[in-house]
Amino acid sequence: MPGTSISTACRPKPKRLSTPFRPIRSNMKKIFLLCLLFTAALTACQKDEGPAPGERPEERLSAALSAYKAQLISSPFGWKATLYPEGGGGYNFMFTFKEDDRVLMTSDINASAATPMETTYRLKTMQRPSLLFDTYSYLHILSDPDPDVIGGDVGAGKYSDFEFSFTEVTPDVITLTGNIMGSRMVLTRATQADAESFIAGITASAQTFSNLSRFTSYFRRLTIGTNTFDLNLDLNNRIITFMYFEGDVARTFSTSFSYTAGGMLLQEPFAAAGVSILSFDAVQYNAAGNLFNLTVGGAAATIQEAARPVRVDVQAARNFHNAGSDYWASPGGFTINGVPDAHNLRALPNFFQIGYWAKYDVFQNREYDLLGFLLLNAAGNALELTYGIAAAPTFTSDGRIVYSVLGTLGTIPESHRVAVTATLQQWADTQGYYLIRTSETTADLVSARDGKAWLPLFR
Numbered sequence: 001m002p003g004t005s006i007s008t009a010c011r012p013k014p015k016r017l018s019t020p021f022r023p024i025r026s027n028m029k030k031i032f033l034l035c036l037l038f039t040a041a042l043t044a045c046q047k048d049e050g051p052a053p054g055e056r057p058e059e060r061l062s063a064a065l066s067a068y069k070a071q072l073i074s075s076p077f078g079w080k081a082t083l084y085p086e087g088g089g090g091y092n093f094m095f096t097f098k099e100d101d102r103v104l105m106t107s108d109i110n111a112s113a114a115t116p117m118e119t120t121y122r123l124k125t126m127q128r129p130s131l132l133f134d135t136y137s138y139l140h141i142l143s144d145p146d147p148d149v150i151g152g153d154v155g156a157g158k159y160s161d162f163e164f165s166f167t168e169v170t171p172d173v174i175t176l177t178g179n180i181m182g183s184r185m186v187l188t189r190a191t192q193a194d195a196e197s198f199i200a201g202i203t204a205s206a207q208t209f210s211n212l213s214r215f216t217s218y219f220r221r222l223t224i225g226t227n228t229f230d231l232n233l234d235l236n237n238r239i240i241t242f243m244y245f246e247g248d249v250a251r252t253f254s255t256s257f258s259y260t261a262g263g264m265l266l267q268e269p270f271a272a273a274g275v276s277i278l279s280f281d282a283v284q285y286n287a288a289g290n291l292f293n294l295t296v297g298g299a300a301a302t303i304q305e306a307a308r309p310v311r312v313d314v315q316a317a318r319n320f321h322n323a324g325s326d327y328w329a330s331p332g333g334f335t336i337n338g339v340p341d342a343h344n345l346r347a348l349p350n351f352f353q354i355g356y357w358a359k360y361d362v363f364q365n366r367e368y369d370l371l372g373f374l375l376l377n378a379a380g381n382a383l384e385l386t387y388g389i390a391a392a393p394t395f396t397s398d399g400r401i402v403y404s405v406l407g408t409l410g411t412i413p414e415s416h417r418v419a420v421t422a423t424l425q426q427w428a429d430t431q432g433y434y435l436i437r438t439s440e441t442t443a444d445l446v447s448a449r450d451g452k453a454w455l456p457l458f459r
Contacts, residue, residue: 065123068131068166071174072097077195078104079174079187082258084267085142086181087152087159089238090258092202093138094190097121106199107138108206108259109150114199128165130179137162143181151236159183201261209235209264211285211292216337217305217451218436218444224301227275228310231303232438240264241438243309244272250313254439263294307451309434314399317435320443321358321393321401327372328443328457330354333419334426336453343422349415350375352383354423356457358393366392368406371427373420387412389424394432400448402432426453 072079078096085091096104103121107113119137124130133139141150142160152158161178164185168175174187190198212220212233220231222242232241241254256267263280270277276297283294291304331353332341345351352374360370372388387410391403405428412420431449438444447453 061125061129064129065125068129068169069097069123071169071171072131073099075189077190077192080190080194080198081185081187082265083139083142083160083183083185084256084258085158085160085183086178087156087237088256089158090256090265090267091142091238092199092258094195094198095187096195103133105138108199108202109138109141111203113138113141114203126163126165126179131164131166131176133162161185198261202259205259205261205263205283206235208283208285208292209233209259211287213338214290215305217307218335218446218454219306219309219451220303221306221310222296222301222303224275224296224299227273229272230306230309240266242270242272242277243436243438245311245313246272250316250437252438305451308448309436312399312434313437314397316437317399317401317433318395320435320437321369321395324359326459327355327357328459329374330356330455330457333423334453334455336426338452342453343419343426345373345419345423348373348419349413351416352376354455355385355388356455360390363390363406366406368392369403370409371423372409373416386410387416387420389420389427391427396432400432400434401445402430403427427455429453 075097078094081093081095083091083093092108094106098104101120101122102118104116104118106116117137119133120135122132122134124132139160139162142152142158143162144150144152144157145155147154147157150157159181161181161183163179164176164183165179166174167177172189176185176187177183178185212235220233222229222231230243232243234240238257238259239254240257241252243250243252245251251272253270253272255270257264258267259265260279260281263283265279266277278297280301281295283292285292289304291302294301294303331346333345333354334342336342345354355370355372355374357370357372359367361368368390369392370388370390372385374383374385376382377384387408389408390406392406394402394404396402405424408420408424429447429449431447433445433455434448436444436446441459443457445455445457
């Protein structure tokens with residue numbers, strides 16, 4: 001029964017996790033960065049292509065840098081640019097480069113970045129001729145290691161760059177590659193109209209998409225003629241995910257996006273069911289109908305909320321559960337009616353996150369899962385699992401997972417009891433949950449009752 005204290009020989013004791021903190025990103029990112037640095041070191045030892053007869057290498061490089069600078073300052077209305085950090089997302093900039101090595105920039109990274117900022121730049125030969133933004137600017141904000149600045153990862157920000165190598169150059173388009181993270185930035189020669197309204201138009205588009213917060217259901221459905229797709233639009237990180245089927249196989253496709261004056265542009269096109277999507281255009285929010293009207297490839301389309309997915313992957317919940325092994329984390333418990341952390345878990349003393357363990361243990365011959373509450377220890381340098389909610393899962397033929405609460409493990413602090421009880425009651429909803437896998441490292445348990453409650457999970 002709910003509230004029963006489960007006592008087993010191997011599991012009820014407080015547990016200290018061997019990993020002090022579980023980062024949002026895997027260690028593969030660190031390995032990737034080390035590989036980049038190692039590759040850069042090797043590249044530094046390689047010889048450049050030989051100079052022309054009678055020309056010294058330094059003369060050739062100096063001439064190249066001069067030519068690049070001449071091109072940068074040659075555009076009277078500056079350059080519009082889109083930056084795709086290695087960590088995902090697409091961000092727009094306007095640059096006006098000056099002869100005195102100063103650059104005026106605006107951006108859509110946040111509201112304040114629409115205000116022009118003057119900073120400095122340099123052209124320098126590193127492994128390749130490079131463009132360096134060498135004083136703190138809007139570009140640097142994307143790399144800020146403090147997560148409170150732009151919402152990036154601790155110590156890495158959005159895995160972006162502010163030093164770039166010239167990759168490809170034409171008279172009107174310059175393609176750059178980040179020297180450390182490998183971000184991609186494309187500069188396009190701006191017109192007078194761009195100089196006057198590029199960032200303003202993009203900011204207005206971002207404001208239109210902010211109306212997605214008016215959707216209180218998890219599922220967002222894109223309809224183009226007779227084709228329908230479930231969408232996950234992560235506006236904070238500027239990543240869009242399409243969920244669809246190929247035959248009976250569930251698929252997901254994720255890519256970064258950048259805002260445009262009329263909607264958004266995908267970094268990579270999505271193609272399925274005879275439909276190809278590179279952009280959302282002419283996007284307008286219809287407040288009366290609480291939906292978005294737009295065009296996709298010239299065809300009329302809508303985005304609106306829904307109570308259930310277009311099609312349920314009936315094996316998803318069971319496959320997710322059977323994978324077991326490591327735990328999944330949720331930073332703030334359930335989102336309800338569009339409100340994250342609806343039970344105010346983050347306000348609990350020492351609360352860090354929820355951990356979800358499939359097949360945690362067996363009680364009275366019933367295998368159960370655990371929602372464990374992970375708290376910071378007294379020293380503040382590690383996590384401890386001191387209590388949790390145990391529930392036995394049942395899998396239905398229509399793809400739902402239904403949890404029957406067996407009781408609790410450990411001792412729940414009195415100051416936590418109200419929030420824990422509310423979480424328990426939500427988890428025990430008799431209609432159960434759909435398991436929506438959004439990537440290899442993220443998933444959501446979504447209420448099958450009405451789609452208005454979900455538990456976001458990552459690993």
